[in-house]
Amino acid sequence: MTEAKRAFITGVTGQDGSYMAQQLLAKGYEVHGLVRRSSTFNRSRIDHLHHDEHIPGKNLHLHYGDVTDAARMQQLMVEIRPHEVYNLAAQSHVRVSFDEPAYTAQASGVSALNLLEAIRSTDTSIRFYQAATSEMFGASPPPQNEQTPFYPRSPYGVAKVYSYWITRNYREAYDLFAVNGQLFNHESPRRGETFVTRKITLAVAKIVKGLASELWMGNLDSVRDWGYAPEYTDGMWRMLQADEPTDFVLATGTAYTIRDFLTFAFEHAGLDWQEYVKFDPKFLRPTEVDVLIGDAGKAKSVLGWEATVLPPQLAQVMVDADIARLEGAKEGQF
Ligand code: NAP
Ligand code: GDP
DSSP, X not given: OOOOOEEEEETTTSHHHHHHHHHHHHTTOEEEXXXXXXXXXXXXXXXXXXXXXXXXXXXXXXXXXOTTOHHHHHHHHHHHOOSEEEEOXXXXXXXXXXXXXXXXXXXXXXXXXXXXXXXXXXXXXXEEEXXXXXXXXXXXXXXXXXXXXXXXXXXXXXXXXXXXXXXXXXXXXXXXXXXXXXXXXXXXXXXXXXXXXXXXXXXXXXXXXXXXXXXXXXXXXOEEOOEEHHHHHHHHHHHHHSSSOOOEEXXXXXXXXXXXXXXXXXXXXXXXXXXXXXXXXXXXXSSOOOBOOBOOHHHHHXXXXXXXXXXXXXXXXXXXXXXXXXXXXXXXXX
């Protein structure tokens, strides 16, 4: 019998980490996830994996640690001896990165170095995925692809540019199979509640249920390219199965404003967003990324990857899930 593949996922309790763990378990992987010790429960996105009879949850192993702790990353790399590492942990919120720039540099930038060093000194055949982002393109005009110059507009974007280049440098210097996924925004019912799409769909659900009557927001003019997170984690896995290590953009190629997403979400519930949305300057950023529209042509031709869920449908899926949650649906359903 051949040995099961082992994967190590940092950020396993996050949106992408939870889908990645679910998909790898379903493929028969032994999955190891990094979790932070917290005084409150922070595993709601993965708890169902231990109980779902369709998923071999007994192959999910959790380890305490923090990606800013290089010694712990080294120790876990030796202990787990993974075949694949997915570095999905980050301080991932752009607005928060202006409040916590130094911590963001460590958690979203230098964390990649900590893992790459651990791989280099343990086993150079371990394949490494780094969660890079369209925020690195920032102010560069669309459409953005793998050739587009970086012009980050937040401490988060700047930190991710570091993680991108250190991943490329270790690939070139030490011949590691280390790749960057330059992913455009991707959302789901598991998206954090302070990101704009989820903030909107949760508000719609609360308004429908009579639990809220207004929604305070910032800049409604920016354009984003929103995809569906489980399709993007599948893209990450495909990157690590490729013949050669190289970087990829994943995106839908669609362009909608925040206003458009408000329309999709509120109209799905039979509501007019203009009756509920109010402006609060605290949600503005000191520097904004105005337009992100990705060109994922390389991923389509090399990996056979293509986004199928587009923003109008995504908004509906997320509103339905938030309403179902308020009606008592279990987390694992989403
Ligand atoms: P998320 O939901 O915010 O999850 C972030 C994860 O990182 C959580 O599991 C969090 O743990 C963990 N984490 C944060 N700081 C850590 C630290 N110092 N040590 C260990 N773990 C830490 O993010 P996501 O949406 O799944 O995104 C996954 C990755 O893709 C991130 O690197 C993000 O920057 C990047 N990305 C996301 C998008 C997107 O649209 N979603 C687009 C491009 C790139 P806790 O649960 O304990 O907080
Ligand atoms: P980002 O693209 O990684 O910054 O993802 P977000 O979902 O946090 O923000 C997407 C866009 O929505 C940005 O241009 C924000 O300025 C804009 N936006 C407008 N109002 C809000 C809000 O209340 N919260 C958030 N998070 N973003 C908002």
